Amino acid sequence: MELTKLLNLMSDGAFHSGRELGEVLGVSRSAVWKQIQRLEALGIEVYSVKGRGYRLPAGIDLLDLERFRMQLPQAALERLDEVVFEEEVASTNSLALQALNKGRNAGLYAAEYQAKGRGRRGRDWISPYGANLYFSLAWRFSAGVAALEGLSLAVGVALRRGLGRIGVDDVQLKWPNDLLSQGRKLAGILIEISGDAAGECQVVIGVGMNVAMPAGLLEQISQPIADVADLADNHPGRSELLAILVDELLDTLDRFERDGFGAVRQEWLQANAHRDSRIRLISGQEEISGICRGVDESGALLLESGGQVRSYYGGEVSLRAAE
Missing domain, CATH: 2.30.30.100 (SH3 type barrels.)
Incomplete structure (x- = not known):
């Protein structure tokens, strides 16, 4: 039984009995109960009341591939060889790297949950299921490794622009790869590069952005954090937000490959935390x-x-x- 099927049934935040869920999913009540335990292990808050069943008190906003495709402009969508949304992965950067090794030129890889999400310098990235955005872009550059100086800063500018489109304006950029709001971490960038010093390079651009971080996980994080849910009066949902961010990223990557970091340097300086x-x-x-x-x-x-x-x-x- 796929977790997303169960979560889609419970996404309304209402109570659903184990019998009801089992009938819809074609499994036993015992199988439903085991999956409920798995949800809790993944950091998803589940209320269980005898005689009423189970509910997700805050509902859940799962990634939707079709909704994403509808929101991303067609010209941008055509730039991507593939778009892959997964339930659980070790890390989205690993998916993107595998795609490049198989010959993909450009692709987007997102997941509901990362078992081994990584931040910069090998730090863990807390990745609760279905709460935030974890995604990676696979990309090829033709100008060599040296031409990629400043890429993480340019990516930060693109993400900041995307957040601005949904009304999140108070975003600062911390050198070299973080987005902050009032000193609290909102997003991080992890870029991995391989290839020729003067020729074609394979680049994986990984992004983790806090969208609706569960309060119960805050004690596991060693620094103050911010999330989109608190900063945006009415954010559009994770799939729509992802489409906005990817649209800005693709545009910025084009400018970066043509003009380098200098094309966005002044914008970065204005947002320097x-x-x-x-x-x-x-x-x-x-x-x-x-x-x-x-x-x-x-x-x-x-x-x-x-x-x-x-x-x-x-x-x-x-x-x-x-x-």
């Missing part, structure tokens, strides 16, 4: 303090320290606000 603020850069055991002076044309961070401004690139460098 640490503009002219004291920060700390951490690389392994080394820590450098100074004032953030934005980024250069390649996306390198400009840090003023000791009367000099130096450039720092991403990779294993982390940025923190100075205490």
Whole structure:
């Protein structure tokens, strides 16, 4: 029994008896009960009341492939070799990489749940079922690895634009790959690149965005977070939001390949979460303090320290606000 079938039946937030669910799904009440336990293990809140059955108190907004296709402009949809929505995966970046290795040129891969979602520097990305957006774009660039400097920053600009289209305007960009709202993490970007230094590159652009993070999981997250549900007065739903974000990403990738990061640099600078603020850069055991002076044309961070401004690139460098 697919979880999505059960969840679709319960998405209205009303009570459904085990017998009713079993009859519709063609399984026993015992099988329904086992799947209810699985939902709870995945972080989905389920109310169970004897004599009434089960309900999802907040309902659930599952990804819908047809709704997504209807919302994404046809010209954008035609840019993608394939669009794949899965229930559960290890990570959407892994799906995108597999597609590139099979010869796909461009594709979108999204999932309701990631068992091994990853953030930058190998950190876990908390991925509750059906709550947020976890997706990856597979893409090929022809200009070589060096031409991809600043790509994560350009992706951040695209996501910020998409959020602006649904009324989420107070979004800042944290170098090199986070979106924040009032200092709280809203989304993260993980880019993986392979290929020739001067020729064709395979790029996987992974995005995790908090849409409706369950309150019960907040204690598992080591930093303050924001989600779209709290920031948007009436956000359109996960499938529609995904279509908006992908539309902006495809447009930005075209501009980036043609003009590089410089095409969106000023927009990034305007949204810089640490503009002219004291920060700390951490690389392994080394820590450098100074004032953030934005980024250069390649996306390198400009840090003023000791009367000099130096450039720092991403990779294993982390940025923190100075205490």
